[in-house]
Amino acid sequence: MEKSSVISMPGTFSSLWSMTVFFTLQTLSKMHWTPEHAQPLNQWPEQHLDVSSTTPSPAHKLELPPGGRQRCHYAWAHDDISALTASNLLKRYAEKYSGVLDSPYERPTLGGYGDAAFLNGAKGDPEPWPGPENPYPLASLHEGLPGTKSGSGGGSGVLGGSPVLAGNLPEPLYAGNACGGPSAAPEYAAGYGGGYLAPSYCSQTSAALPPPPPAALLQPPPPPGYGPSGPLYNYPAGGYAAQPGYAALPPPPAPPPAPYLTSGLAAPTPLPAPAPPRPAPASYGFQAAAAGAEAGVSLKRKAADEGAEGRYRKYVYEPAKAPAADGTSYPAADNGECRGNGFRSKPPGAAEEASGKYGSGVPLKVLGSPVYGPQVEPFEKFPERAPALAPRGGFAVPLGEPPKGVDPGALELVTSKMVDCGPPVQWADVAGQGALKAALEEELVWPLLRPPAYPGSPRPPRTVLLFGPRGAGKALLGRCLATQLGATLLRLRGATLAAPGASEGARLLQAAFAAARCRPPAVLLISELDALLPARDDGAAPAGALQAPLLACLDGGCGAGADGVLVVGTTSRPSALDEATRRRFALRFYVTLPDGPARGQILQRALAQQGCALSERELAALVQGTQGFSGGELGQLCQQAAAGAVHPGLQRPLSYKDLEAALAKVGPRASPKDLDLFVEWDKMYGFGH
Numbered sequence: 001m002e003k004s005s006v007i008s009m010p011g012t013f014s015s016l017w018s019m020t021v022f023f024t025l026q027t028l029s030k031m032h033w034t035p036e037h038a039q040p041l042n043q044w045p046e047q048h049l050d051v052s053s054t055t056p057s058p059a060h061k062l063e064l065p066p067g068g069r070q071r072c073h074y075a076w077a078h079d080d081i082s083a084l085t086a087s088n089l090l091k092r093y094a095e096k097y098s099g100v101l102d103s104p105y106e107r108p109t110l111g112g113y114g115d116a117a118f119l120n121g122a123k124g125d126p127e128p129w130p131g132p133e134n135p136y137p138l139a140s141l142h143e144g145l146p147g148t149k150s151g152s153g154g155g156s157g158v159l160g161g162s163p164v165l166a167g168n169l170p171e172p173l174y175a176g177n178a179c180g181g182p183s184a185a186p187e188y189a190a191g192y193g194g195g196y197l198a199p200s201y202c203s204q205t206s207a208a209l210p211p212p213p214p215a216a217l218l219q220p221p222p223p224p225g226y227g228p229s230g231p232l233y234n235y236p237a238g239g240y241a242a243q244p245g246y247a248a249l250p251p252p253p254a255p256p257p258a259p260y261l262t263s264g265l266a267a268p269t270p271l272p273a274p275a276p277p278r279p280a281p282a283s284y285g286f287q288a289a290a291a292g293a294e295a296g297v298s299l300k301r302k303a304a305d306e307g308a309e310g311r312y313r314k315y316v317y318e319p320a321k322a323p324a325a326d327g328t329s330y331p332a333a334d335n336g337e338c339r340g341n342g343f344r345s346k347p348p349g350a351a352e353e354a355s356g357k358y359g360s361g362v363p364l365k366v367l368g369s370p371v372y373g374p375q376v377e378p379f380e381k382f383p384e385r386a387p388a389l390a391p392r393g394g395f396a397v398p399l400g401e402p403p404k405g406v407d408p409g410a411l412e413l414v415t416s417k418m419v420d421c422g423p424p425v426q427w428a429d430v431a432g433q434g435a436l437k438a439a440l441e442e443e444l445v446w447p448l449l450r451p452p453a454y455p456g457s458p459r460p461p462r463t464v465l466l467f468g469p470r471g472a473g474k475a476l477l478g479r480c481l482a483t484q485l486g487a488t489l490l491r492l493r494g495a496t497l498a499a500p501g502a503s504e505g506a507r508l509l510q511a512a513f514a515a516a517r518c519r520p521p522a523v524l525l526i527s528e529l530d531a532l533l534p535a536r537d538d539g540a541a542p543a544g545a546l547q548a549p550l551l552a553c554l555d556g557g558c559g560a561g562a563d564g565v566l567v568v569g570t571t572s573r574p575s576a577l578d579e580a581t582r583r584r585f586a587l588r589f590y591v592t593l594p595d596g597p598a599r600g601q602i603l604q605r606a607l608a609q610q611g612c613a614l615s616e617r618e619l620a621a622l623v624q625g626t627q628g629f630s631g632g633e634l635g636q637l638c639q640q641a642a643a644g645a646v647h648p649g650l651q652r653p654l655s656y657k658d659l660e661a662a663l664a665k666v667g668p669r670a671s672p673k674d675l676d677l678f679v680e681w682d683k684m685y686g687f688g689h
């Protein structure tokens, strides 16, 4: 038997029907295709099955890709069926379906047919065919066939199936389109000759289907505002509505103050009579240093500057008080005995207890430039006091003997000239610098006063470097440290030591360290430390011959290695310190210029000393006009104003006009560049606070 052609069945028929026609056509050997076969399948019932040949006609040939065949499993006719069987089959199914074939019908829409029945032309089971799943909704079959109309014509398939079929065949077989595609089928062109090839080739549509969408399109759609064409962040135009419970959010923090601008008092309204023009201090950059220095300050320490309650309240600058009734700036000693650093009969701890630990009720002295000089007392007259004080941890050591090798004459000179007998300085006496004061107390004073936690516990630092512009209060803080430690204060000036020559300076230096060791606890305050070192910036004079003795003494070679001595070095030229010297100072803190509020406090206090009280507006204007002034320069300003107010034969109180006039003569010395260098050095070598 000649190889039969491929005969596929309409997809809209039931499997039974397909098998019937299939086998009928299959077994009618020697049948030949006639042009009648090219008629649409909906005309089949009216036509006889005049199949006389298995030779495929051009209309039977489908250009189907292999994939389509695999997926569709359409039937292949073959010739291994006997003539008898074929005859029987033909007879049987012709009888069975004669009524069907002969009856007129209406063309239903394809949507009424199931999609499982004709998935495979050879399988009529209602169960789903275990073939590959179609991940995408299939397009209409006809879109993929040659000669079909594109578009979504609403016509039914050619073999859309008759209502008779629909009624006769099992329900599940007609649940929809055989291919699972859209139920609407386009109409075919009039000349289309593939009546047999009508839309039942459901699986073949996979080849003709448009390519699957890209994977990106299969993703769930992004939320609004995140689409590729949408804006990156879809902020509502008017901002987010207040959420319940979040309505009272505070406004975002203000940006940090601009460099070199005051962050303190508000700019006052201009005064009626402006001062004569002076090199504008407002453009001065002094606040950059403060801002940079305070960038990393903890809130805890910042609270000190803001006058917060609690343990840091003691750092708050005390308001100005009038001088003592007797006119003396400092309380007279009970017995006139100088114990160094202003200590007299009462230890600082006792004074604190009497006046409240954090300064409330402290009998204030008037600050400003102290009018005292180092009060001298012979070494032998040092009072006994250390044992009487509260336990001071490692800092309280028994009196030491003068170390051997120290020149007794120099020792005598040091003790007579360098012991500071000025008044004690409390934290509250230093305006501003809250963070620095807290850092000094936490990292220096407390560890020194606290008893060692255990034998062999690390030693607290014994050296600290305070660096910053001239007059910023470095020495004042050194004095304050001595007060807090209840220590004898010995003050040295680098320039003074270097002046008499290298050998004499070295002798004095060693004697100072030795004297400090003899009277523990002691604070040795060495101002202008850079004067002892080789000049690095300007290449000028001092040969730096004192550097070696200084380093030796700092290492303990001058008897200063004892526990009871704290060395405080200050400098306004930290860049002059080489690494060896720098390393000798365990702590390095930047003493910044006073900010606006601190300037106001210093001015108030200094002016009160002069018997001058400015109005709030005048004081604010003065604070604004003294940006970049150090504490020392503010004191000079007040002194200059006071000098201007004195006329021969006329003594009048100091007024704001005098201060304005003084502003034309006294100005800040540190330039913005200097301040930037401090900030840089602090970043590199400082400890921050």
Ligand SMILES: Nc1ncnc2c1ncn2[C@@H]1O[C@H](COP(=O)(O)OP(=O)(O)OP(=O)(O)O)[C@@H](O)[C@H]1O
Binding pocket: 367, 368, 369, 370, 429, 430, 431, 432, 433, 469, 470, 471, 472, 473, 474, 475, 476, 477, 527, 528, 570, 571, 572, 594, 598, 602, 630, 631, 632, 633, 635
């Ligand atoms: N924060 C401050 N509060 C109160 N007074 C201050 C403050 N800063 C400076 N002063 C006053 O300014 C004057 C100069 O201060 P001090 O001698 O401590 O400055 P300094 O930094 O040591 O200067 P120098 O680098 O020239 O040695 C002192 O009279 C001091 O009382």
Ligand SMILES: [Mg+2]
Binding pocket: 471, 474, 475, 476, 527, 528, 570
């Ligand atoms: Mg000083």
